[in-house]
Amino acid sequence: MTINRRTLLAALTTAPVAALASGQAVGETQVPAQGLPPVLHQFSLGDARVTVFLDGHLPLGTQLFANYDADKADVVLAKGLHQMTPEGMNIPVNGYLVEQGMDKILIDAGTADLMGPNLGGMGAGLAAIGVDPADISTVLLTHMHPDHSGGLVASDGTARFANAKLVVSQVEWDFWHDDAIMASVPENSRGFFQMARMTVAPYQNRLRLIKGEEAVIAGFTALPLPGHTPGHTGYMLDSEGQQLLFWGDIIHSTALQFAYPDWTIAFDTDPVLTAATRHKMLDRAVSDNLLLTGSHIDFPGLGRVLRQKDGYVYQAAPWQFGL
Structure with missing residues (x-):
């Protein structure tokens, strides 16, 4: 299956933006915002220092799983x-800072x-x-879902x-800026x-649009991982002979999707490709014994x-412990 307006329509019809933008599942009662305390974990990889931040959590309702089987x-x-x-199922939203020399990369x-x-x-x-x-x-x-890009802008x-x-991926950028797709x-x-x-x-005046697998900055290679969104992209960090794969939203539920990799969610633009x-990527992670992290793997992921x-x-x- 290819990513097109029909598959997008099917995905977004079952997942209106209000469900994601509110951070709320059906039936959940929200409490007034109190300001979240900082939750983070730091570790070293070669000469890089990596900080994982817990941005908060989202409830992933069973109705959002296309293949959900309660018995399984x-x-x-x-x-x-x-x-x-x-x-x-509550899932985390993780973000990352990588410090290499004078560079600070989110x-x-x-x-x-x-x-x-939340x-x-x-x-x-x-x-x-x-x-x-x-x-x-x-x-x-x-990718350009709001739990990944929302923090790019200030309140003004x-x-x-x-x-x-x-x-960001050229494919990703073009998809979300396509007026015809949005209208559909x-x-x-x-x-x-x-x-x-x-x-x-x-x-937009300091934007780099990438195509395919390519080196993006020193130590980082972009890896196209399409399906969840058309231009969904992972990043491989190489530092002093050590590697760490940031694979974005390959997994949403640590509890369920490692065991049942075919279970997709309503926010996957193309479920078959996802x-x-x-x-x-699971096969590659096993065969290459990859150290990896993901945006929704149980913190610190x-x-x-x-x-x-x-x-x-x-x-x-x-x-x-310690760096």
Whole structure:
């Protein structure tokens, strides 16, 4: 299946933007925003220092899984500590800072205030380690959903990272800026396009659009990982012979999608391609023994993939104490 207006329409019809923009599942009661405390983890990789920020959490309701099977889910959940609540499975939203020499590079920017009081903690995390937004030299964007690009803009619509270059896939950029595609989706889902455009607009004079697998800045290679969105992109960090793959939204639910890789969610633009890309990357992670992290893997989201008889399992890395 190719990504086109029909597959996009099917995905967004079942996932109106209000469900994502509110950070709220059906039936969930929100509390007034109190400001999230900084939650972060730091570790070293070669000569790079990586900080993982917990921007907050989202409830992923069972109705958002295209292939959800309650009996199969119960089998997996019984083996661990994840719990399915009436609102769904809570998943984290993670963002990253990579410091190499004088460069400070963000991988995704969190949500800021676009998605409700349970999200938006990445800014507090940066402040907690003494990093001013003006210090950021580059932002590598995995894709243009608001839980990844929302933090790019300040409340007045200006660039939050005033000195940063923005790197994003050409395919991704073109998709969200296509007026014909936006016009073809339900009106209550056009906010996805509006938010995508709004969050990247202040960076158009310092924008780098990438095509395919290519080196983007020193130590980083972009890897096309299409399906979740047309230009969804991962980034491989190489530092002193060590590698770390930032694979974006290949996995949304740590509890369920390693065990059942074919389970897609309503926000996957092309479900068939999403599952195929996921299988490809899970196989590569196993065969190459990759150290990886993902935007929605259980915080701090650092680990490896192991193969099981009927699927895969995620193995979290030990906490790295000190740098």
